[in-house]
Amino acid sequence: MAFEGLSEKLQNVFAGLKGKGSLTEADIDTAMREVKLALLEADVNFKVVKEFVASVKEKAMGAEVMSSLTPSQQVIKIVNSELTELMGGVNSKLTYSPSGFTVLMMVGLQGTGKTTTSGKLAAWLKQNGKKPMLCACDIYRPAAIDQLEVVGQSVNTPVFTMRDCKDPVKIAKAARKEAEIKGYDVLIVDTAGRLQIDEELMDELADIKKEIKPHEILLVVDALTGQDAVNAAVGFNEKLGIDGIIMTKMDGDSRGGAALSAKKVTGKPVKFIGMGEKMDALEPFHPERMASRILGMGDILSLIETAEAAYDEEQAKKLEKKLKKNQFTLEDFLEQMGQIKKMGGLGKLMGMMPGMGNAGIKDEDIEKGEKEFRQMEAIICSMTKEERNDPKILNASRRKRIAAGSGQPVSKINNLVKRYEEARKMMKQFSKPGAKLPRMFRGM
Numbered sequence: 001m002a003f004e005g006l007s008e009k010l011q012n013v014f015a016g017l018k019g020k021g022s023l024t025e026a027d028i029d030t031a032m033r034e035v036k037l038a039l040l041e042a043d044v045n046f047k048v049v050k051e052f053v054a055s056v057k058e059k060a061m062g063a064e065v066m067s068s069l070t071p072s073q074q075v076i077k078i079v080n081s082e083l084t085e086l087m088g089g090v091n092s093k094l095t096y097s098p099s100g101f102t103v104l105m106m107v108g109l110q111g112t113g114k115t116t117t118s119g120k121l122a123a124w125l126k127q128n129g130k131k132p133m134l135c136a137c138d139i140y141r142p143a144a145i146d147q148l149e150v151v152g153q154s155v156n157t158p159v160f161t162m163r164d165c166k167d168p169v170k171i172a173k174a175a176r177k178e179a180e181i182k183g184y185d186v187l188i189v190d191t192a193g194r195l196q197i198d199e200e201l202m203d204e205l206a207d208i209k210k211e212i213k214p215h216e217i218l219l220v221v222d223a224l225t226g227q228d229a230v231n232a233a234v235g236f237n238e239k240l241g242i243d244g245i246i247m248t249k250m251d252g253d254s255r256g257g258a259a260l261s262a263k264k265v266t267g268k269p270v271k272f273i274g275m276g277e278k279m280d281a282l283e284p285f286h287p288e289r290m291a292s293r294i295l296g297m298g299d300i301l302s303l304i305e306t307a308e309a310a311y312d313e314e315q316a317k318k319l320e321k322k323l324k325k326n327q328f329t330l331e332d333f334l335e336q337m338g339q340i341k342k343m344g345g346l347g348k349l350m351g352m353m354p355g356m357g358n359a360g361i362k363d364e365d366i367e368k369g370e371k372e373f374r375q376m377e378a379i380i381c382s383m384t385k386e387e388r389n390d391p392k393i394l395n396a397s398r399r400k401r402i403a404a405g406s407g408q409p410v411s412k413i414n415n416l417v418k419r420y421e422e423a424r425k426m427m428k429q430f431s432k433p434g435a436k437l438p439r440m441f442r443g444m
């Protein structure tokens, strides 16, 4: 997961400050030296690190003593806001054309994930009420056109192609016309990539830009390439002018240096991050949430958004009624497990919880959790409907049968029933008159 190492190291620095009644300049110096090392190890650009540390130190020294915060909390607060600022401050949204028809031009080097991201972006736009069309402008690799068609199909989005045409400018122009005529409101133009920035590529992209006048040029870079990604961004921005960056493969990059340096070095914001190969693994980039995540403060906002995206109003109402009447059964439990899966699984959710940030949670914990999850699912699936709705009838022979059916020892079945009873007891408080479930939990 992104920022794993950095997160762990920064949290160690702050743990070292904890319990101190006041911080001397020497304390802050020591802490800042460690912060500097942590950032450098995360592959953050050297100049960016220097400025960052100097700014945090200055603010920490000058910070007014707030009675509500301990000195270490104050330093965390400063680092949090500086990290947020470093990554661009606010979430930089896509700009849509006021005319109602928006053209997005995707550019980037080969292999960074441009084609995959074009598809992901189409899926994301659809989820946000848009009607996108894709356009394949890579005339050099026929396989690139095939790939975009496959991607387009998987996200149910039409792909405009002109296989016999060797002029990307013509293709883009025709796509634009077709998209407008057919009533699409966003055209995503996937352009050709190269292994390196070269004049020919830049000229071609500049020609496409001139012809189709994109509302946004989005540069796709690969987080795994670290500072090379940042250098590519500088190159593309100088030669072509870009409006935003999409940083892919953040799921595989444990350092995160590129995401931390890109805005500061290029002046252009990271707008989205790619978190996996699947078509739904694209997230808008929120600097403030990412900073909190790095500092182990959790990412409650993303968690709520994820919950709300999977939120099924009807089902939630039904569940709330049941909770209030204290009629929550194992059948409902099974349904809720399905919800969690829909939200990306335990791992994704746990990473967003406060205190369980990247540093606090290990891959093996997630695996263990997901394994237990699957076991519970197998156990409940091995029960009859009657048993799921009324676990009280689960006598010894029924438990033995379920154990055999699910391939689990009887102790696991006992444990599950016990946990269910405990959860029911806890939920009883919501059945009191007037008790209201927080919205998020209603969805879960």
Ligand code: GDP
Binding pocket: 108, 109, 110, 111, 112, 113, 114, 115, 116, 117, 193, 248, 249, 250, 251, 252, 273, 274, 275, 276, 277, 281
């Ligand atoms: P292009 O040459 O820039 O069009 O790159 P592709 O779209 O073909 O992607 C190259 C490889 O990167 C493919 O195997 C993708 O599945 C993979 N990829 C793209 N985005 C991500 C991401 O966010 N995470 C991971 N893990 N893989 C990605």
